[in-house]
Amino acid sequence: MTAVVDKPTEQARSATPEFEAANERQKRRRGFLLALPAYAYLVLFFFIPLGIVVAYSFATRTRNGSTSLSGWNLEAYRKLGEPIVSDILVRSLLLAVITTVICLIVAYPFSYFLATRSPAVRNLMLVFVMIPFWSNFLVRNYAWRVLLGNDGPASQLTQAVGMGETNILFTQTAVVLGLVYGFLPFMILPMYAAIERMDWSLIEASRDLGASGFQTFRNVALPLSMPGVIAGSILVFIPSLGAYVTPEILGGGKTTLLGSYIVVQFLTARNWPVGASVSTVLMLVMLLAALAYFRAGGRTL
Amino acid sequence: MSTTRQLRGGTRWALSLNAFLVYLFFYAPIALLVFYSFSDDPLVGRWGGFTLGWYRDFGENQEVQNALSVSVKVAIISTLVSVVLGTMAALALERYRFRGNRFFDALLYLPVIVPDVTMAVMMLLFFTEGLSLVNTVFGTNLAKGLATVSLSHIAFSISFVSIVVRARLNGMNEKLEEAAQDLYASRWQAFRHVTLPQIMPGVVGGGLLALTLSLDDVVITQFVSGPGATTLPVYVFGLIRRGVSPLINAVSVVMLAASILLVVLSLVAQRARGESAA
């Protein structure tokens, strides 16, 4: 597409119905071509492999723990009806919701603050949010273990201020703390990207018209930054639903969460059909939720 | 863009405090990690006197250096590719309506949703069978390694990038771009000088996310890598059974220092360019 070819159609935007239709068609094709590389890539390197896993969910575990690809059946899905699975699901959902809500509460004011800095400072502050996460994931989790452990710095701090010993290591609190730590940047990045591009004159106008800080936030800033809030919530909620390393390291693996359940099926029990069926159902539910959301008039994102 | 972004009294104070606490939270484990990288005791959490021994070990340990270099290569490749593909997909989905739009939209979430062990297993099966198919058909001798690891990382990063970029694009003003085109800027010029600067924070954010995901992934990488293509996280994961020694802290500190240095250098370069342009 060169400028020469494009120009007439662009200028003819309001000329005649035929031109409008042609323009519309061209725009549609352009959109398709723009999306094509990503989707071609994902089809080859994601959806085809995904098809294999979905197929495995209808297969059978052999005595040896390998997967026999004959005599397709629904056995692996039947297992999902066991009460232990719904317990695990409820527990994991609760944990993911708590993590997401805490991330929202912490990240919103943070991103807002970031967006009010000068451009140079903004970028620097953003990069310094990410830098800790370029160290090693496991090392960070084990560092938290030391921080939260018996006589660790956290406990010494609370003792110093007279709150007595705190030992939250290997509790659900430690798991939430670890998840919030790990996923907070996933909330901050899209939220900041959305808040930063907000039309700030609207905020200004709202305050000038006598709205309180909270009213301005509630009625102007929040609606404007909603895409960031939603994107961030998705990026935090979904991975925390499937998290398993942090719960094992900081929670001591004392309860089974969805992520560990899937790992156990694939690796410990070597029961690939069940691992595959849990994953398939999880993905299907999320996919349907997304489609329902769009259909209900939710903005794409 | 030049509207004043002033915070008023109490809000300003509360937001600053929140930001300070967030950074404290982010850097608390990092401080601990740095501290124990100088401890002369193999157990992180038990101070054994000051030493630079772990850094010396890092200088001598070929395996760790190799793993680090594989990690960095994969991270750079996968970040660059996924940023380009992810941004294009974001633009397409946000700016254009085309057949299957909604469906594509929903599909793009799948790589975010899929549990990573599941993805590890499916990529293992896919690459094993795919490569043997390619090798039979074309008589090649391809094997799993750095390339398959990069391909897998790109596959999960594209979606993350595009979600972040879309959060930026959503509802953004298209008029500027159209105006530029009305002024006879080519499509590419309009994108390069108008759209791109506007979505840059989203692109940078997505890129940072992709980089982090690549540097942190263990399970998928472990399943799709081959001999000698071990990344740093996989190497560390193998170590946990015998204890993650402060050697890994030292490696992390070197990585942190290197990334901070890079950031500073790029800022200096930016400033220099800005001055010469002015």
Next chain:
Amino acid sequence: MKFKRLLRMLALLAAFTVVAAACGGSDSASGGGDGSGADCEAGETDGDLAIFNWSEYMDPDLKTAFTDEFGVNVTEDNYDSNEAMQPIISAGGSGYDFIVPSDYMVSILIDEGDIQALNKDAIPNIGNLLPEFASGLPFDPDATYTAPYQWGTTGLGVDLSVTGEDVPRSWGLVFDGDLAAEYNLEGSYATLLNDPRETMGAALKYLGYSLNTTSDAELDEAKKLIIDAKDRLTAYESDQYDELLVTGESVVAHGYSGNFIVQFGEAENADDYTYFVPDEGGTRWVDNMAIPADAPHPCTAHTFINFLLDAERGAQLTNWNFYASPNEAAGEFIDPEVLEDPIVYPTDTSKLEFISDTGDFEINFSDAFIEAKG
């Protein structure tokens, strides 16, 4: 429309790949070891060696020595569990020449045809093995496919400064609250391995059953035992149980022998800690050297196995990682204090059992363990 044609093509490609994957999957199950062994001679090499091993399990000096002697490069990658290694090897095309699976995993790999029979002619040092190992263990009855690497036990590490010196050698320290209370064990003080076979196995042993049971009733009893112990547990931990013990996070830790020895050796007050396999019995495990069925360089791998079975090199391994050697000839080169250490070489092995693959019952083990944890 172009778009539709493209979609159709992609769908076709997808179907093709799935079919190929399916066929490939069943292929690899039937291929593999035919019992004859690779056509290699002693000391022959056919390219560089790619090792897939547990981490910190191979003295790096041994790899250098092998390179110096045979002029081939050695690369090593690590795994942290048998279950993480097996799918990679079973899928085929892994590129590895040498792996170190544990006992029960060996029988699975043999059944699946994933490892090849060893050519004993290329491994003359196999004669150095103790008779017990040379004649083959239950998972590889005629020692056709594997040669033992090292062995050890699973038991309890205890902080004696809390319990006192005369602590009973019993799983009851974890599973019997009254007994534990007599030894100053209160609150949450114990870690158990986050592994269904090891932890259910410990409970089964305490109850006097085999840890390879396939009885639902026995498994159920073991499950109840673990549920009852819930409040006494600090964590389920498979990796850093030894660290948690010496840093005082736990007082009793379930884990593998060699790790405890290394950790205790580095502690200031090493005498405060002990490790034992409880008198009720426990797990004994053997890690074994094996060659994947599709190893690119089987002859180099044979030569490497022979190299490691040499008396002095076998001793070098044990002196380095404190796991017991199956190598009889190595005995005279092993440090006497290691050789006489009852933690490394338990005096009575009669109550010890190998974990064996229980086939379909593995699912019951893993389900019971998930239910026990809640």
